[in-house]
Amino acid sequence: MIxxxxxxxSRSFRILWLLEELGLTYEVRNWRLxxxxxxxxxxxxxxxxxxxxxxxxxxxxxxxxGAILQWLVERHPEAGLAPPLGTAERARFLEWxxxxxxxxxxxxQLNIQHIFLRPAEARSPVLxxxxxxxxxxxxxxxxxxxxxxxxxxxxxxxxxxxxxxxxIPAVFRFVRAKGFPRLAAYGAAMAARPAYQRALAQxxxxxxxxxxxxxxxxx
Numbered sequence: 001m002i003x004x005x006x007x008x009x010s011r012s013f014r015i016l017w018l019l020e021e022l023g024l025t026y027e028v029r030n031w032r033l034x035x036x037x038x039x040x041x042x043x044x045x046x047x048x049x050x051x052x053x054x055x056x057x058x059x060x061x062x063x064x065x066g067a068i069l070q071w072l073v074e075r076h077p078e079a080g081l082a083p084p085l086g087t088a089e090r091a092r093f094l095e096w097x098x099x100x101x102x103x104x105x106x107x108x109q110l111n112i113q114h115i116f117l118r119p120a121e122a123r124s125p126v127l128x129x130x131x132x133x134x135x136x137x138x139x140x141x142x143x144x145x146x147x148x149x150x151x152x153x154x155x156x157x158x159x160x161x162x163x164x165x166x167x168i169p170a171v172f173r174f175v176r177a178k179g180f181p182r183l184a185a186y187g188a189a190m191a192a193r194p195a196y197q198r199a200l201a202q203x204x205x206x207x208x209x210x211x212x213x214x215x216x217x218x219x
């Protein structure tokens with residue numbers, strides 16, 4: 001039995017998408033961030049930090065999307081979603097998997113500033129501008145990498161694309177797509193994958209974003 005603990009719109013979507021790419025049978029346990037349920041004893045028993053994703057499988061409860069993803073692709077090498085161990089391409093794969101968590105905390109901080117901080121006067125336009133610039137730097141790295149290929153690795157689609165493909169809709173909430181045509185095309189291609197679409201149908205409504213784009217307010 002495989003059970004994914006999931007919050008709509010969160011990084012647990014990465015694992016939902018990956019499970020679909022792997023063709024595995026699983027169940028989803030949905031949680032919410034706004035009702036206190038992720039701080040309940042039931043949830044903390046499987047996720048001591050009170051965070052998703054958590055994957056329950058074979059008596060294990062595994063946290064952290066990158067760790068879950070790496071464990072699953074190593075468990076299912078036949079799926080071809082990661083290069084062989086010890087190869088140069090494997091090193092590039094691991095770089096991109098972890099680069100996703102260089103980019104995601106910047107998005108998290110922008111979400112806090114734009115959406116969660118109350119009242120609005122508590123927000124820092126100076127910090128928001130800095131975060132947008134840092135996010136754009138990570139996007140330029142990806143734009144350059146996609147200059148000669150359609151996926152992050154020369155060998156084709158991999159689980160690294162799952163890690164970073166999840167981030168793409170969010171990055172364009174804060175940075176205009178105009179300067180990143182390859183990244184925009186990459187995001188569209190990832191979202192068009194059948195496994196992504198199947199995962200999206202199960203994921204539940206993302207209620208985090210209420211705007212297509214979030215401008216940095218004047219200081």
